[in-house]
Amino acid sequence: MAAVPISLASGYGNFAVPPVALEAATQALATAQQHNAPLAVSPAAGLPELREALAQRYQRRGATVTAEQVVVTAGAKTGLFALLSEMLQPGDDVLMPTPNWFGFQDLVRRAGGTLRDLPLAAATNYELSPETLRTALQPNTRLLLLSNPNNPTGRVYSRADWTELLAVTQDFPDLWVLSDEIYEGISFGPEPVPTLLALPDPHQRHVVVSGFSKSLALAGWGIGHLVAPVALAEAVTARIFATGAGVPVPVQAAALAATQQAEAISSALCEQLKATRQVLLDGLASLPDAPAVVAPEGTYYVFADFTRWLKPGLPAAAASAQLVQQLKAAGVEVVDGTTCGAPGFVRLSYAVPEADLQEALARMQRLLVQPVA
Numbered sequence: 001m002a003a004v005p006i007s008l009a010s011g012y013g014n015f016a017v018p019p020v021a022l023e024a025a026t027q028a029l030a031t032a033q034q035h036n037a038p039l040a041v042s043p044a045a046g047l048p049e050l051r052e053a054l055a056q057r058y059q060r061r062g063a064t065v066t067a068e069q070v071v072v073t074a075g076a077k078t079g080l081f082a083l084l085s086e087m088l089q090p091g092d093d094v095l096m097p098t099p100n101w102f103g104f105q106d107l108v109r110r111a112g113g114t115l116r117d118l119p120l121a122a123a124t125n126y127e128l129s130p131e132t133l134r135t136a137l138q139p140n141t142r143l144l145l146l147s148n149p150n151n152p153t154g155r156v157y158s159r160a161d162w163t164e165l166l167a168v169t170q171d172f173p174d175l176w177v178l179s180d181e182i183y184e185g186i187s188f189g190p191e192p193v194p195t196l197l198a199l200p201d202p203h204q205r206h207v208v209v210s211g212f213s214k215s216l217a218l219a220g221w222g223i224g225h226l227v228a229p230v231a232l233a234e235a236v237t238a239r240i241f242a243t244g245a246g247v248p249v250p251v252q253a254a255a256l257a258a259t260q261q262a263e264a265i266s267s268a269l270c271e272q273l274k275a276t277r278q279v280l281l282d283g284l285a286s287l288p289d290a291p292a293v294v295a296p297e298g299t300y301y302v303f304a305d306f307t308r309w310l311k312p313g314l315p316a317a318a319a320s321a322q323l324v325q326q327l328k329a330a331g332v333e334v335v336d337g338t339t340c341g342a343p344g345f346v347r348l349s350y351a352v353p354e355a356d357l358q359e360a361l362a363r364m365q366r367l368l369v370q371p372v373a
C-alpha cells in the first residue's frame with residue numbers, strides 16, 4: 001500500500017489560531033447576535049482602529065507611517081494585485097530578483113506588467129549587490145519587487161543591504177520599490193527584519209505589502225494589508241470599493257487583536273519552529289552526499305540544492321519536475337524550485353509536525369541513496 005503522502009509544500013504553517021484573535025472575532029459576531037442586528041460593514045480601506053494599530057506598529061519599527069497610508073486587504077495577494085494594477089501600464093518592466101515567490105509571476109502578468117528575472121546565486125546566499133542592481137535597471141523599469149524575508153530562500157535583506165540598494169534606486173525617480181514583508185515575524189537572525197518603510201524614501205515610491213497569514217498565524221482568515229504613499233493608497237482603496245468590499249469586521253477584529261500582540265505571537269511561532277528547523281537542517285545534512293544548505297534566517301522554508309539528483313541530459317526544468325515527481329511517488333510533496341526561478345532546488349517547509357518531518361526525511365533518505373546516473 002502506498003504511504004500516506006507528507007506535504008512539505010504548503011505555504012501555510014501548522015499554527016494554532018491565536019486565542020486573542022479567536023476571542024475578538026467571536027465577540028464581534030456575538031455583538032450582532034445579542035442585538036439582533038446586521039454585521040457592521042467596514043469602510044473599503046479597513047477599520048480606522050486597525051489601520052491606526054498597523055501604522056503604530058510600523059512607527060515602533062522606525063517608520064513614519066500614518067493610518068491614511070494603510071489599506072486593509074483581503075489577503076496579501078489581493079493587496080498585491082490591487083497595487084500592481086494601479087502601478088503598472090501594459091508592458092511595464094518589472095524587475096524581480098530570483099529565486100522569489102512563484103505567486104508574483106501571475107500577479108504581475110495579470111496586472112499587465114512584464115516580469116524580468118534577475119537571477120541571484122545560492123553561493124553568495126542570494127546577495128544582491130548595488131552594482132548588479134544598477135546594471136539590471138533600465139530606464140523603463142517601473143517596479144523593483146522583493147520579498148523580505150525572501151520566500152523561498154529565507155534570505156533576510158538587512159538595513160545595510162537596503163541602504164546600498166536604495167542608493168541606486170534613488171537615481172530612478174519613477175521606479176517603485178515594493179517589499180513583500182509577509183514573513184517579517186519569522187526570523188532567527190540577531191536583528192529583527194527591517195521594514196522598507198523605515199528607510200528614507202526621497203521620491204515617495206516605497207510600498208510594503210504584508211499579511212497576517214504567516215507571521216501572525218491567521219492563515220485562512222483572508223486578510224492582509226499594504227502601506228503606500230497616500231495618493232496610491234487612495235487609488236487602491238477606490239479600486240477595492242469598485243471591485244469588491246472591505247474585509248468583514250469580525251476578521252478585522254481578529255487582525256487587530258493579533259496586531260496588538262504581534263511580537264508575542266510571532267516570537268511564540270519562532271520558538272515553535274526552532275525544533276523542526278533544526279531537524280530539517282540536520283536531516284538534509286545527513287542525506288547521502290549532502291546538498292549544501294545555507295540555514296535560512298527567515299521564513300519557515302529551506303530552499304535546498306538537489307541538483308546532484310537531477311537526471312543528466314534532460315533540460316533543467318524537465319529534470320527538476322521529474323525529481324519532484326520521484327519525491328512525490330516516495331511520499332514527500334515539495335515545491336519545485338523551477339516555479340521560483342531555480343530548477344533543481346526544492347522548497348521544503350518545516351512548519352509541519354516534527355513526526356511528519358522525520359518521516360519525510362527518512363523517505364527522502366531512502367530515495368536519494370545515490371546521485372541519479
Ligand SMILES: Cc1ncc(COP(=O)(O)O)c(C=O)c1O
Nearest residue numbers: 011075076077101151211213224
Ligand atoms: C511572499 C508571499 N506574499 C504573499 C503571499 C500571499 O499571502 P496571503 O495568504 O495573505 O494572500 C504569500 C503566500 O504564500 C507569500 O509567500
